[in-house]
Amino acid sequence: MTLSPPVVGILGGMGPAATVDFYRKLVAATPAATDQEHLPVVIWSDPRVPDRTAALVGDGEDPTPVLRAGVAGLAAAGVRLLAVACNTAHAFVPPLAAAAGLELISIIDVTAQRLAATLPAGATVGLLATEGTVASRLYHDACAAVGLTVLVPEPAEQARVTAAIAAVKAGTADATGAAALAEVLGTLRDAGAEAAIAGCTEIVLALAAGTDADPVLPVVDPADLLAHEVVRRARELRPDPADAAS
Amino acid sequence: MTLSPPVVGILGGMGPAATVDFYRKLVAATPAATDQEHLPVVIWSDPRVPDRTAALVGDGEDPTPVLRAGVAGLAAAGVRLLAVACNTAHAFVPPLAAAAGLELISIIDVTAQRLAATLPAGATVGLLATEGTVASRLYHDACAAVGLTVLVPEPAEQARVTAAIAAVKAGTADATGAAALAEVLGTLRDAGAEAAIAGCTEIVLALAAGTDADPVLPVVDPADLLAHEVVRRARELRPDPADAAS
Known part of the structure; x- marks a missing residue:
């Protein structure tokens, strides 16, 4: 054998x-x-x-x-x-x-394909990710290819996302970081996002450190x-x- | 580089x-x-x-x-x-x-050395493990070398340990399995054990599926x-x- x-x-x-x-x-x-x-x-x-x-x-x-x-x-x-x-x-x-x-x-293509299969055509999707992923436009391009538009946080809000990711990497994720992400999600929703991508493997862990059972926006987990x-x-x-x- | x-x-x-x-x-x-x-x-x-x-x-x-x-x-x-x-x-x-x-x-030697450093000389330690680990006498021998005695469950109790391990492997661990392990730990304690070895990597996961915050016996986790x-x-x-x- x-x-x-x-x-x-x-x-x-x-x-x-x-x-x-x-x-x-x-x-x-x-x-x-x-x-x-x-x-x-x-x-x-x-x-x-x-x-x-x-x-x-x-x-x-x-x-x-x-x-x-x-x-x-x-x-x-x-x-x-x-x-x-x-x-x-x-x-x-x-x-x-x-x-x-x-x-x-x-992970990018799998996520874009799933979003295209579950959201209305032309929908807008929020992105919580590192500044590198945002700058690379990986999700922008993959979503555009399937007819979706990606919306990213304003710089001040992006800084809160970056801080929440860093806290997971340092082992110090807590409810404060999760609450900050929930506020960023709320801003993205108010700007027209119908769902959000947890586009950094640490984001889901950062959200899980919170006590909020009911996210303000459906969040897809690319790792899952x-x-x-x-x-x-x-x-x-x-x-x-x-x-x-x- | x-x-x-x-x-x-x-x-x-x-x-x-x-x-x-x-x-x-x-x-x-x-x-x-x-x-x-x-x-x-x-x-x-x-x-x-x-x-x-x-x-x-x-x-x-x-x-x-x-x-x-x-x-x-x-x-x-x-x-x-x-x-x-x-x-x-x-x-x-x-x-x-x-x-x-x-x-x-x-994992066997690290555990025996830790137990020897924390328990009184000549102490008795319970063992929750697979039938294979019990039969191999890996923990018996490593503990004997540092002056400790290993106590294993009777066959009917061992069967409950085996079932709890299998449930973790099948992804079906629940509070029932954790409660069965707690009863086995109680029996080992009553027979003189001062601590117990979670001597299978699934045992800690099986115990964690329970709601009991207070184990009946100190349990050391060899994986940790x-x-x-x-x-x-x-x-x-x-x-x-x-x-x-x-």
């Missing part, structure tokens, strides 16, 4: 808490009654990746070399699918995945959508989850 | 939920204010590992080949430390780690102890967490 390598590779570490959360969502998205029915996965979680936003909006160090090392490590492990548990990193990863021969399941799409695609590639023969 | 490989390897997938929980504990155990201060980690989570208990107490398939493939995959990724997020797997892993040149940080020891040892090996040069 030759054991086939794990089919799913997760590039994480941006940040580590969001990687924990993404793998938790992947496990929860997998229909399985025993260990053996879950997906074999390799997670490359190297938090030394330089800040993606600093590279996109300023003169920060290029994260490409560390991202390339992670993609190469996953490819060497034999995975075929690549999921990246960081929205902002999608500004850098597509050519690295292609060069390594991995099929990237884009990505988890379900990874399960669907992995099962297409290897229909029998217990298949151990290559 | 040559990027050094991640120093920590985690062999998981036994089960996936426990792997999520272990990585969460590792992140929580790391003093860090930014992503870049966290430990670079590779997680090999292949749930195709045949049931460890079935191999230890019956005629189940030998898990060694799949475990060896995971250890080899982590070694090929360049890690130096190996943490295994499954107690029962420690009946198989030590020679595989040695053959691959990896330093195994044993292992997480802290991995952080300590990784920082010894690579004192500057941002060190990216090999």
Whole structure:
């Protein structure tokens, strides 16, 4: 018997808490009654990746070399699918995945497609994300391609989003940060947004630190959508989850 | 600049939920204010590992080949430390780690040493674990080496422990399973145990599904102890967490 390598590779570490959360969502998205029915996965979680936003909006160090090392490590492990548990990193990863021969399941594209399938044509969607993701226009472009318009917070409000993300990365997320995000969501709703994208893997964790059970706007979680799409695609590639023969 | 490989390897997938929980504990155990201060980690989570208990107490398939493939995959990724997020797997892993040149940080030894440091000499410790871990006598031997006696549940009570573990693996953990574990802990306490080992990575998750805030016996969580020891040892090996040069 030759054991086939794990089919799913997760590039994480941006940040580590969001990687924990993404793998938790992947496990929860997998229909399985025993260990053996879950997906074999390799997670490359190297938090030394330089800040993606600093590279996109300023003169920060290029994260490409560390991202390339992670993609190469996953490819060497034999995975075929690549999921990246960081929205902002999608500004850098597509050519690295292609060069390594991995099929990237884009968190951006999966989210835009889901929004297009559930919102009225031409709807406006708010975006809570890092300044890097906002500046990269990743969600703007993917949503425009499916007929949706993206609305981003004004600079003062964006600063509150950035602070809430930083608090999760520092392990200090609290109800204050969640309340700030709720106010930003309210402003986006008042400006015409019909839903919002939690477009940074830390945003959902920041919102969860609050006590408000009723969000002012429907919030879609790209990490959760990505988890379900990874399960669907992995099962297409290897229909029998217990298949151990290559 | 040559990027050094991640120093920590985690062999998981036994089960996936426990792997999520272990990585969460590792992140929580790391003093860090930014992503870049966290430990670079590779997680090999292949749930195709045949049931460890079935191999230890019956005629189940030998898990060694799949475990060896995971250890080899982590070694090929360049890690130096190996943490295994499954107690029962420690009946198989030590020679595989040695053959691959990896330093195994044993969840069993870390736990026995902590118990010896916190309990009176000669104390009795209860064990909630799989039938495989019980039969392997991993904890019996490690605790005997530090002067502690391990007490295990009677067969009917062990069956309730086994059922609670299976419920976590199936994603159906609930308050009933947690209450059953609380009763087993009560029996162990009445028989003289001064503390108990949550000696299967799923036990803490099973207990957390309950509503009881006050355990009948102090329960030590080997996964949490292992997480802290991995952080300590990784920082010894690579004192500057941002060190990216090999």
